Amino acid sequence: EDQVTQSPEALRLQEGESSSLNCSYTVSGLRGLFWYRQDPGKGPEFLFTLYSAGEEKEKERLKATLTKKESFLHITAPKPEDSATYLCAVQAEGNKLVFGAGTILRVKS
């Protein structure tokens, strides 16, 4: 069965304090790994998709990387507006996404 585990469950950072979020996955055949951001009371907002080990993508202060077993979302010099829940999801067979439980990020100024 496809599984996604995210760690830590929650992360508190000071503004400017860089860190990384982890997403470990077990799938029979990875067709894509997705990162989303979710603000309270809203739907997930697409950030990145990665398809093969070694791939990296960047957007502003965020950088996503992928290995054969896990993905990292690196946050460089975060700001309070980066506070949100970050969700990782994998696509294996078919078109559905299997999500992890998310990491709640709080950035204090």
Place this chain on the structure above:
Amino acid sequence: DTGVSQNPRHKITKRGQNVTFRCDPISEHNRLYWYRQTLGQGPEFLTYFQNEAQLEKSRLLSDRFSAERPKGSFSTLEIQRTEQGDSAMYLCASSLAGWGNIQYFGAGTRLSVL
């Protein structure tokens, strides 16, 4: 591009009542998905359509749940005889086949069953 639209945003109902939610996908997207999300968890897949055909349903989807996409555009999700355990956020997403399956989500419908 107005994004994925879901209505209503909030629904409060009594146990045993039927409820129906609507999802309008991004206009050119031919795939539409329904997910359910409870507090502290990630979205959980319910079902998916390509055009008007329902191609996959979760084993977790009981026979009280039914979804339709009659003309390949908007979709409805109906829950019959609601139970307190159905309380959750119901999310709709859409994607365009052949574009990496990037799913764009709506804001969701929050259901509270009293």
